[in-house]
Amino acid sequence: MLLAITATIPLIGVTGTVLMIAVRQRQQIEEAVVVAMARDAAASGAQDAMAKLTMDADFSGTYDLAIGGGQAEVTVTDWATDGIDNDGDGRVDDDLEDDYVGISSVGSVNVARDALGNVVETAARSVQKTASVITKKVRLSLPVEAAFYVDDPLATFTYSGTSFTIDGNDENVDGTKGPKPALPGMGTPGDPKSLAGQFSKAQKSKVTGKGGPPSVLTVADIDLESEIRHLGSLATITWSGMDEKVSNAQIGDYDNLVPVIAHAKGNLTMSGGSKGCGVLVVDGDLVLSGNFDFVGVILVAGSVTFNGGGGKKNLHGALLTPGTISGSDGSMGGSIELQYSSQAVDILQSTLSDGVELLSWTQS
Numbered sequence: 001m002l003l004a005i006t007a008t009i010p011l012i013g014v015t016g017t018v019l020m021i022a023v024r025q026r027q028q029i030e031e032a033v034v035v036a037m038a039r040d041a042a043a044s045g046a047q048d049a050m051a052k053l054t055m056d057a058d059f060s061g062t063y064d065l066a067i068g069g070g071q072a073e074v075t076v077t078d079w080a081t082d083g084i085d086n087d088g089d090g091r092v093d094d095d096l097e098d099d100y101v102g103i104s105s106v107g108s109v110n111v112a113r114d115a116l117g118n119v120v121e122t123a124a125r126s127v128q129k130t131a132s133v134i135t136k137k138v139r140l141s142l143p144v145e146a147a148f149y150v151d152d153p154l155a156t157f158t159y160s161g162t163s164f165t166i167d168g169n170d171e172n173v174d175g176t177k178g179p180k181p182a183l184p185g186m187g188t189p190g191d192p193k194s195l196a197g198q199f200s201k202a203q204k205s206k207v208t209g210k211g212g213p214p215s216v217l218t219v220a221d222i223d224l225e226s227e228i229r230h231l232g233s234l235a236t237i238t239w240s241g242m243d244e245k246v247s248n249a250q251i252g253d254y255d256n257l258v259p260v261i262a263h264a265k266g267n268l269t270m271s272g273g274s275k276g277c278g279v280l281v282v283d284g285d286l287v288l289s290g291n292f293d294f295v296g297v298i299l300v301a302g303s304v305t306f307n308g309g310g311g312k313k314n315l316h317g318a319l320l321t322p323g324t325i326s327g328s329d330g331s332m333g334g335s336i337e338l339q340y341s342s343q344a345v346d347i348l349q350s351t352l353s354d355g356v357e358l359l360s361w362t363q364s
Contacts, residue, residue, distance in 0.1 A: 034109050034110065034125050034127045035127050035129065037068065037069055037070045037107075037109045037127075038070055038107040038108060038109045038127040038128060038129040039107060039129045039131075039363060040067070040068070040070070040107065041067045041068070041070035041071060041072045041105075041107030041108065041109065041129070042072055042105045042106060042107030042129045042130055042131040042363060043105070043107070043131050043363065044065070044067045044072060044105075044107075045065050045067070045072025045073070045074040045105030045106075045107060045131065046072075046074070046103050046105040046131040046133045046361070048065055048072075048074065049074050049076050049103045049105065049133070050103065050133070050135065050356065050358070052076070053076070053101060053135060053137075053355065053356045054355040054356065055234075055355075056236070057101070057137045057138075057353035057354075057355060057356055058078070058353070059076060060076045060077060060078045060101070061075075061076060062074065062075045062076075067107075069109060070107055070108055070109040071107070071108055071111075072105050072106065072107045072108070073105070073106045073108070074103065074104070074105045074106075075103070075104045075105075076101060076102070076103055077101065077102045077103075077104075078100075078101055079093070079097040079098075079100040079101065079102060080093055080097050080098045080099070080100070081093060082102075086100065086102065087100075099136050099137040099139070100134065100135070100136050100137075100359075101134075101135045101136070101137065101356060102132075102133070102134055102135075103131075103132070103133035103134075103135065104130065104131075104132055104133075105130065105131040105132075105133070106128055106129075106130050107128065107129045107130070107131070108126075108127070108128045109125075109126070109127050109128075110125055110126045110127070111126045111127075111128060129363065129364065130363065130364050131361065131362070131363045132360075132361075132362045132363075132364075133358065133360065133361050133362075134358075134359045134360045135356040135357060135358055135359060136356060136357050136359055137353040137355075137356050138353060138354045138355055138356060138357055139349055139350065139352070139353055139354065140234075140279075140348055140349050140352040140353060140354050141349065141354070142279070142297050142318075142345055142348060142349060143220075143222045143227060143320075144183070144297065144317075144318045144320075144340075144345050145183065145184070145187045145219035145220055145222065146168055146183050146184040146185065146186055146187025146209075146217075146219055146318070146340070147166055147167055147168045147183060147184070147185050147186070147209060147318055147319070147338050147339060147340035148166050148185065148186045148187070148318070148319050148321075148338050149186075149187050149188070149219065149222060149224075149318065149319070149320040149321070150186060150187070150188045150195060150321060150322075150323040151188070151189065151221075151222065151224050151320075151321070151322040151323060152188070152190075152322055152323040153188040153189070153190030153191050153192060153194055153195060154190075154194050155195065155322075155323025156198065156323075157195075157198055157323075157331065157332070158331040158332070159198065159199060159200070159203055159331075159332050160308065160331070160332060162202050162203055162206055163335045163336065164203075164206055164306075164332050164335070164336035164337070164338075165206050165207075165208070165336070165337050165338065165339070166185040166186055166206065166207045166208070166209075166215075166338045167185055167208050167209055167337070167338065167339045167340060168182050168183040168184045168185040168186075168187075168208065168209020168210055168212070168215050168340045169182045169208060169209050169340065170182060170183075170340060170341065170342050171316070171339050171340070171341050172341060172343045173257065173295055173316050173341060173343055173344060178340075178341060178342050178343055179342065180342040181210070182209045182210040182215075182340075183209055183210055183219075183340050184209050184210050184211060184212070184215045184216065184217040184219060185207040185208055185209035185210075185212055185213075185214065185215035185216065185338075185340075186207060186214075186215065186216045186217075187216075187217055187218070187219035188216075188218065188219065189218065189219060189220065189221035189222070190218065191218070192216040192217055192218055195216050196214050196216035199214050199216075209340065222320065224299065224301075224320055224321075224322050225301070225322075227299060227320070228281055228283065228299050228301050231261060231263075231279055231281050231299065232263040232265075232281045232283065234261050234352075234354065234355075235260075235261040235262055235263035235281065236260050236261060236262075237251060237260055237261070237262035237263070238262070238263050238264075238265065239262075239263070239264040239265065239266075239268060240265050240266075241265075241266055242265075242266035242267065242284070243266055243267045243269075243284075244264055244266060244267065244268050244269070245269045245271070246268065246269070246270050246271070246274065247270075247271045247272040247274070248271075248272040248273050248274060249270050249272075249274040249275075249276065250274075250275065250276060251274075251275070251276025251277065251278055251280060251294070252276050252277040252278040252296075253277060254275040254276055254277050254293060254294075254295065257277050257295060257347055258277060258351070259277045259278035259279070259295075259296055259347060259348050259351055259352055260276075260277075260278040260279075260352075261278055261279045261281065261352060262276070262278060262279070262280050262281065263281045263282075263283075264280075264281070264282045264283060264284070264286075265283050265284075266283060266284045267282075267284035267285045267286075267287075267302070268282045268284065268285075268286050268287070269286075269287040269288075269289065270286075270287070270288050270289070270290075270292060271289040271290045272290050272291070273290060273291045274288075274290070274291070274292050274293075275291075275292065275293040275294060276293075276294050276295075276296070277294070277295040277296055277347070278295075278296045278348065278352070279296055279297050279298075279299070279348060279352070280294065280296065280297075280298045280299070281299050282298075282299070282300045282301060282302070283301050283302075284301060284302045285300070285302035285303045285304070285305070286298070286300045286302070286303075286304050286305070287305045287307065288304075288305070288306050288307065288313050289307040289311060290311035291311040291312055291313070292311065292312070292313040292314065292315075293312075293314045294314070294315050294316070294317070295316045295317060295341070295344045295347070296316075296317045296344055296345075296347075296348055297317045297318050297319075297320070297344075297345065297348060298315065298317070298318075298319045298320070299320045299321075300319075300320070300321045300322075301321075301322060302321075302322075303321075303323075304319070304321050305331050306331065306332045306336050308335075311335070312335045312336075312337075313335065313336045313337070314336075314337045314339070315337065315338050315339065316339050316341040316343075316344045317339075317340070317341050317344035317345060317348075318340060318344075318345065319338055
């Protein structure tokens with residue numbers, strides 16, 4: 001009997017050892033799972049911040065994001081204004097830090113905080129992991145080849161009287177001479193003879209710029225459909241109706257030259273005293289009535305009509321249209337000034353952004 005009892009003692013020791021190994025393995029697996037969840041939360045937070053920056057490159061601040069069984073505390077910092085020497089050159093918020101944006105995403109699993117935001121112990125296994133990302137804003141690039149770009153060299157336009165000007169000579173927004181060489185008043189990627197031939201003898205002097213009058217020349221082809229689709233996706237002002245009618249529209253800040261991107265997903269008619277600064281994208285036809293003052297670039301997928309009736313229409317920048325709608329592609333009536341302005345284009349390209357590019361990504 002004693003021999004039997006003695007023989008079982010090593011078996012109990014072996015069983016205990018096996019149980020301890022099993023417990024440690026389970027703990028390691030559980031810890032690995034929690035660590036992976038925290039890393040995933042950190043990465044997801046950083047990816048969410050990059051998505052926000054793609055839509056608005058000026059986005060900044062701190063926010064929380066719940067992700068599955070974890071959460072991320074995400075901080076987006078504009079290096080140009082954060083008061084820190086981010087690039088280590090001894091200068092704070094200098095020009096070399098412009099356009100750079102830092103992202104810190106702290107992923108947490110089973111982490112609780114007190115009223116002051118301090119991390120407190122929890123009964124479950126707690127893990128925090130961090131994703132650190134550096135991005136750079138991509139400035140908008142706009143294809144401007146003429147004051148008035150027409151994609152179809154066979155498009156037809158109706159010009160009423162001589163109260164219009166199409167000018168490819170560079171002019172600043174305040175009316176002074178611009179710094180860059182003249183562009184064509186009207187440009188097309190094909191043979192310009194058909195477009196030039198639509199101006200009467202009295203109207204030819206109204207189309208000035210490179211090689212004029214009339215300044216109607218062959219220019220580089222622009223993938224207008226692609227540009228309209230892409231720029232429309234960046235818009236912060238959107239009209240979703242198929243036939244929108246807007247009176248006294250305010251697009252961006254005309255007086256202080258603060259631009260935005262506005263997008264009409266169908267036809268757009270603007271009347272009254274509309275004005276703006278930025279990029280106006282129209283998926284359908286554009287009709288302008290009354291007074292209209294705009295600094296920037298207008299891209300229209302359909303026809304363009306400038307109605308008379310006493311209102312003045314002034315564009316400093318450029319107008320781009322395909323000129324492919326059947327029937328009358330466009331008409332000009334009343335007092336119209338289409339003026340190329342490199343300053344207007346530069347304001348858009350130096351202020352508006354086309355999302356961000358990833359420069360570095362580290363996780364710890």
